[in-house]
Amino acid sequence: MEKNIYAYKCKRCGHLHYPYRTICKNCGQNDHNEFEIVPLAKKGKLLTFTHLYTLPADYETVKLTLGIVELDDGMRITGQLKMDEPKIGMKVKGEVEVVRQDEYNKYLGMVFYKI
Amino acid sequence: MRDVYVVGIGITSFTRLEYPLVEIAAYPGLMALRDSGLDKVDHLYVANMGGGRINTQTGLASALVDHLSLTPAGAETIENGPASGASAIKQGFIAVASGMHDVVMVIGAERMREVNNLEATDFVATLTHPHAEYIYGVTLPSLAGMFTRLYMEKYGVTSRHLGMVAVKNHANAMDNFYAHLHQPITLEGILDSPEAATNNPMVADPLRFFDCCPVSDGGSCVILATGDILKKLNKPMIRLAGIGQATDTHAIHERQEPTDLLAVREAARKSFEMAGVKPKDVDVAELHDAFTILEIVESEEVGFFKKGEGHIALEKGLTKRGGKIPINPSGGLKARGHPVGATGVAQAHEIVLQLRGEAEKRQVKNAKIGFTCNFGGFGNNVVCLTFIKEK
Amino acid sequence: MSVDLEKILRPVENPMPPFPAKFVTLASGDEMVIRQVERDEIPDILPYVEPLMHVERDFYNIVASRVYGELLAYYMYRVQDEYVLIAQIGTELAAIVNGRIVNQDIGMSYHTMALRRGLRIGAHAFAAKMEYHIDIMKQKEVLIVAESPIGFRRWMIEYNLEKRYHIQHELGGVPSWALTKELFDKARESLVVGRRPVPKELLDKAKASISPPSDPPTPPEDLLAATRSLYDTTGTALIDMRKKLGGK
Numbered sequence: 001m002e003k004n005i006y007a008y009k010c011k012r013c014g015h016l017h018y019p020y021r022t023i024c025k026n027c028g029q030n031d032h033n034e035f036e037i038v039p040l041a042k043k044g045k046l047l048t049f050t051h052l053y054t055l056p057a058d059y060e061t062v063k064l065t066l067g068i069v070e071l072d073d074g075m076r077i078t079g080q081l082k083m084d085e086p087k088i089g090m091k092v093k094g095e096v097e098v099v100r101q102d103e104y105n106k107y108l109g110m111v112f113y114k115i
Numbered sequence: 116m117r118d119v120y121v122v123g124i125g126i127t128s129f130t131r132l133e134y135p136l137v138e139i140a141a142y143p144g145l146m147a148l149r150d151s152g153l154d155k156v157d158h159l160y161v162a163n164m165g166g167g168r169i170n171t172q173t174g175l176a177s178a179l180v181d182h183l184s185l186t187p188a189g190a191e192t193i194e195n196g197p198a199s200g201a202s203a204i205k206q207g208f209i210a211v212a213s214g215m216h217d218v219v220m221v222i223g224a225e226r227m228r229e230v231n232n233l234e235a236t237d238f239v240a241t242l243t244h245p246h247a248e249y250i251y252g253v254t255l256p257s258l259a260g261m262f263t264r265l266y267m268e269k270y271g272v273t274s275r276h277l278g279m280v281a282v283k284n285h286a287n288a289m290d291n292f293y294a295h296l297h298q299p300i301t302l303e304g305i306l307d308s309p310e311a312a313t314n315n316p317m318v319a320d321p322l323r324f325f326d327c328c329p330v331s332d333g334g335s336c337v338i339l340a341t342g343d344i345l346k347k348l349n350k351p352m353i354r355l356a357g358i359g360q361a362t363d364t365h366a367i368h369e370r371q372e373p374t375d376l377l378a379v380r381e382a383a384r385k386s387f388e389m390a391g392v393k394p395k396d397v398d399v400a401e402l403h404d405a406f407t408i409l410e411i412v413e414s415e416e417v418g419f420f421k422k423g424e425g426h427i428a429l430e431k432g433l434t435k436r437g438g439k440i441p442i443n444p445s446g447g448l449k450a451r452g453h454p455v456g457a458t459g460v461a462q463a464h465e466i467v468l469q470l471r472g473e474a475e476k477r478q479v480k481n482a483k484i485g486f487t488c489n490f491g492g493f494g495n496n497v498v499c500l501t502f503i504k505e506k
Numbered sequence: 507m508s509v510d511l512e513k514i515l516r517p518v519e520n521p522m523p524p525f526p527a528k529f530v531t532l533a534s535g536d537e538m539v540i541r542q543v544e545r546d547e548i549p550d551i552l553p554y555v556e557p558l559m560h561v562e563r564d565f566y567n568i569v570a571s572r573v574y575g576e577l578l579a580y581y582m583y584r585v586q587d588e589y590v591l592i593a594q595i596g597t598e599l600a601a602i603v604n605g606r607i608v609n610q611d612i613g614m615s616y617h618t619m620a621l622r623r624g625l626r627i628g629a630h631a632f633a634a635k636m637e638y639h640i641d642i643m644k645q646k647e648v649l650i651v652a653e654s655p656i657g658f659r660r661w662m663i664e665y666n667l668e669k670r671y672h673i674q675h676e677l678g679g680v681p682s683w684a685l686t687k688e689l690f691d692k693a694r695e696s697l698v699v700g701r702r703p704v705p706k707e708l709l710d711k712a713k714a715s716i717s718p719p720s721d722p723p724t725p726p727e728d729l730l731a732a733t734r735s736l737y738d739t740t741g742t743a744l745i746d747m748r749k750k751l752g753g754k
Contacts, residue, residue: 019247019366047373048268050260051320056240056252057233062666066257068368076368078248088268100250107250133563133726231655298624301535308531310699313633314626315533324626325533 003096004039005110007075011036018075042094043115044071049086058102069094069112079110091115116212120345121353121502122338123151124464129295129333129452131228136163136170140224141182143336147220151338152348157216159183159190162203162223163456165238166192169230179222196242197405198491199223200335200459201498205358207339217341223460224334235330239455242492244366256327258367258493259406260319265374266408267321270423274321278306279429280407281325281449287436288446290476295331295452326407331452335460337467351471357390357501359383365495376416378497379488383417386486390501394418397440397501398482399469401462403490404447410434413488414442417499436479444469444477459489463500470504517586522607525591525638527709528700532625538600539704539712540593540634548581550716551592554599554621561723565654566619572677573617576604588616591638593631595622597717601631605639611646613639614676618657621719629660633697640690641698649682651675661685665693 007018011034015026018040023030049067065081069092080099081092092112099109125146132139140161148154161176172178176190195202200223207219227235240254248258266272282302288294305315305325315323345352361381364370371377387393394417402417404410411425419440420428428434434442445451445465448458466485468474485502527541543551555577558570579585586606593601600622605615615635620628639648649670652658661667662683671681690697704712 018369019244047368048261048265050257050264050322051317052252052254052257052260053316053320054236054254054256054318056237056254059252062664064252064257066251066253066261068261068373078251078253078366078368080251088264100252109250233655233659296624298534300533304531304533304535309701310530310532310630313530313629313696313699316626316696 003108005077005096006037007040008035009038010034016073016075018077040075040077041071041073044069044077044092044094046081046086046088046090046092046112047076048088049081058100067112077110079112081112083112083114117214118342119208119211119339119355120342120350121355121463121467122218122340122345122348122350123147123149123153123336124338124467125150125336126293126461126464127334128293129331129454129457129461132226132332134226136166136172136175136224136226136229137178137182139226139332139334140175140179140222143224143334144179144183144220144222147336147338151340151350153218153338155185156188156218156220156338158188158207158210158219159185160203160206160210160219160221161190161192162195162199162221162460163192163225164194164196164199165225165227165455168238168241169234170226175224185220194456195496195498196491197403197453197455198459198489198496198498199456200461201463201487201489201500202360202459202491204337204339204355204460204463204500205360205498207337208355208358211339211341218344219339220336221339221460222334222336223454223457225454225456226332227330227454228332232330247366247368254319255493256319256322256406259327259408260322262367262373262493263321263406263408266412269374270426272408272411272426274306274323275302276411276426276429277322277326277407278302280404280410281305283429283435284404284410284443284447284449284451287444287477288450291445291451293333294446294450295329295333296446296450300325322406322408328405328448328453331454333452333454333457333461335457335464337460337463352505353467353470354503354505355500356503357386357388357392357499359385359387359389359499361385361497363495365492367493370494376412376494376497378494379413379416379490379499382497382499383486383488386499386501387418390503392484392501392503397484397486399444399466399479400440400442400486400488401445401465402442402447402488403458403462404443404449405453405490407449409490410442410447413490414440417486417488436477441479444474444479459487459498462487462489463502466500466502470502516583520587520607522587522589523642525589525634525642526702527704528634528702529704529708530630530700532595532627534625536595537708538593538595538627538630539708540591540631540700541704541709541712543590543592545581547716548577548590551599551602552577554716554718554722555602555619558619558621558723561725563726564656564723566723569617569619569653573602573604573619576616577602580604589638591631591634592716593627593634594712594716597711597715599716599719601627603631603635605635605648607643607645608649613643613645613648615639615648615650616677621722623721623723630699632661633699636685636690636697640685640687645687647684647686649673649675649684651677651680651682653677665689
């Protein structure tokens with residue numbers, strides 16, 4: 001089953017939000033549950049990135065590569081990157097995978113690979 | 116609204132303090148009372164971010180107001196991430212300006228080194244967006260790293276410029292008795308020498324060890340009061356003339372323009388407007404350099420330099436002590452230290468010292484208008500203060 | 507008679523190639539020399555280690571106490587194949603690292619103690635030690651343990667050391683970790699730093715004398731503050747007990 005990260009579309013004006021907001025940023029609509037879920041595009045362009053070496057306690061690796069991607073549908077997302085030499089502007093494709101694990105929980109998020 | 120003046124200040128050393136959090140917060144309050152000549156206040160505001168999580172002390176203000184024997188005065192703890200200090204000063208201002216209270220004590224304090232470094236980093240990372248950032252292992256340095264990379268790409272800022280900020284602030288802190296780091300560094304040692312990679316390892320590429328502020332404990336206090344009380348106490352007339360605050364999106368990938376810090380721009384604008392001064396009128400400023408890139412960007416966003424030219428001004432030496440607009444004469448967060456809740460108040464403390472003419476070796480000549488910028492989260496909640504010395 | 511007894515009590519030393527001195531430029535712009543010391547210089551170093559045995563924070567008390575014992579054992583010929591390297595800024599003592607050779611292939615790292623903080627001096631000293639074992643003495647691996655969380659993070663996590671839990675380390679008999687030649691080669695860029703040869707003046711000055719550290723760790727000033735702290739991970743609460751026992 002394909003996993004997705006979802007954006008939230010205001011039912012009244014159609015504005016897309018990622019991550020979730022209770023009140024629509026565009027039209028101010030605030031009825032409960034008046035957002036539709038829309039899967040985010042998986043392909044996009046790398047906007048910026050960093051290699052992080054001082055990691056939170058949950059991680060056992062030495063280095064973590066994080067980046068912000070501009071997706072083909074115009075939304076942006078923060079995610080982990082798994083590629084050797086990230087470059088600003090490179091084309092990437094995302095997969096939903098486990099990005100963090102503490103004692104009992106696995107957290108799913110977007111991981112980007114080079115196209 | 117009445118005019119609000121700073122009548123007393125106090126500060127601890129910023130370092131590792133092996134005292135309970137309440138005592139770290141109390142000491143500057145004691146110093147400020149002595150400085151002002153007062154022996155009680157109407158209300159206490161306390162700025163603190165980690166008390167509950169790191170020090171298992173919630174309700175810090177309630178504990179502190181009794182510890183200082185200020186009961187039955189009211190007290191609140193204010194938490195606004197790294198901008199807690201300036202936010203607390205803002206609340207104190209509102210209380211005095213509105214006529215609700217006449218004398219208010221504002222204390223910022225933090226004891227981060229009660230836990231080890233890993234836990235302190237985790238704690239600060241809780242500021243990030245839980246679903247869009249935290250789950251990826253994002254910490255504040257990584258957000259700063261991504262921001263820095265974009266800034267370097269767009270405006271031509273280099274690691275050398277970042278190193279210059281660190282070297283400048285370390286040099287400034289050598290004359291600051293309460294600073295955390297009294298360690299001069301050189302560009303050769305942190306960037307040029309063959310051993311620079313060990314001296315200055317990468318933390319969040321392209322940010323290195325000496326681009327990030329240390330983890331510190333400390334506390335600072337300012338006492339705000341009306342003009343009448345100030346005159347009675349015969350203290351220098353330092354007025355808190357302008358306050359501006361602005362917020363931005365929580366997740367930084369949602370920022371309109373990823374290289375802009377719009378909250379800083381707007382908060383500074385509001386602060387200057389309220390004080391009735393312009394950026395070029397400012398004589399001395401304390402900006403929030405938790406990461407060296409932030410000093411450069413904030414100097415542009417508040418209006419001292421054009422966007423994208425902050426690093427050029429740095430190269431020309433305009434932000435050194437003795438330059439056109441000295442920034443962070445105290446050493447800034449980089450060398451003075453960054454106990455999260457105390458920083459905003461410590462910035463105000465330094466500006467007040469400068470405007471009073473009591474900053475000794477750090478003194479900026481004829482400082483009449485001072486400015487602070489306290490940066491919360493990663494640019495999502497910023498509070499700017501403008502102080503004016505009156506005759 | 508006593509001469510024969512001493513011969514039995516002393517370990518038979520195996521030949522060890524000397525550590526060629528090197529120097530690094532620190533973040534402060536100062537130059538630091540890392541060189542090997544022989545037994546004759548140990549008495550000059552011991553007085554600077556001794557005060558740290560009473561600094562009850564950051565594990566200085568246990569590290570300094572053990573280092574004192576190790577240096578003394580080296581001096582008095584009661585340990586097999588130990589080496590001692592020191593780092594100096596000018597003549598000032600900045601760090602001490604030591605270890606010993608278990609056999610041709612395996613080294614046993616003892617301690618890394620920095621006497622000045624904030625300039626990554628410990629990192630330079632540790633790297634020098636690893637270079638000595640693997641590059642210069644051509645060993646296959648070095649067994650390491652950490653007494654403090656800072657040490658653990660810097661070595662075990664950063665260099666991805668292999669677990670050797672079945673081997674009890676000489677420092678307390680705890681499970682060891684190993685830096686193998688492969689791991690060393692992978693991290694070569696960060697482990698083989700520093701320049702050789704050391705400029706003559708710099709080396710002569712360092713060899714001339716060993717002067718006291720200018721800013722060593724000291725016990726905290728307020729002895730009773732720690733007892734008022736609810737959670738005291740810094741170990742300073744012990745000081746109060748010591749006072750009660752009639753100590754300083």
